Amino acid sequence: MSFGEFTAAVIALIVQEKEEAIVAMFRRGEAVAMDKLYAAFSGYLYAICCRYIADDEVAKDVLQEVFIKAYTKIDTFQYNGIGSLKAWLRRIAINLSIEELRRQNAMRLAIEGMATDDDDSEPNTDGMNEEILLELIRSLPQGYQTVFNLYVIEGYSHKEISEILDIKADTSASQYHKARVMLAKKIKEYKANAK
Secondary structure (H helix, E strand, O other), X not given: OOHHHHHHHHHHHHHHHHHHHHHHHHHOOOOHHHHHHHHHHHHHHHHHHHHHOOOHHHHHHHHHHHHHHHHHHHHHOOOOOOOHXXXXXXXXXXXXXXXXXXXXXXXXXXXXXXXOOOOOOOOOOOOOOHHHHHHHHHOOOHHHHHHHHHHHHOOOOHHXXXXXXXXXXXXXXXXXXXXXXXXXXXXXXXXXXXX
């Protein structure tokens, strides 16, 4: 076993023990469980909320709802090994973010006939700061941004996205294509202005 593999195994064991410990604290009714859950996952979950919700204050409200829902539903959670608690919380964060967008009526998908460049090339993100790239993604129209996040960042298929957003899979693919073209244009503009 190489040092890298050993390190990865140790980290995995620590994460598994932390998740199991938090779940066990909840099951025993320990008051500190929510503090531990928040400390372990708030940054990660807030980043997810911010990928969908442009307003930071609203994203914080959604984050609070995530922890409330986790607290009220923890008894239904089944620990299935390393990462399962994180994945469960991620799913809650995505669902509540999308619910908030629906509540705001903000998730209008872009008009199908909207003109976009048909430049299908991959945007060149070499040397770009991750924060700038995330800001450019957040500047996309909400429908594009949501589909882009679900497909690229969260790893859902267009079929899964269609079920989550109650749209056709072809609409998801079209929105993703348009988001990618628009993002590539924004990246080119950013790089041109940065010189």
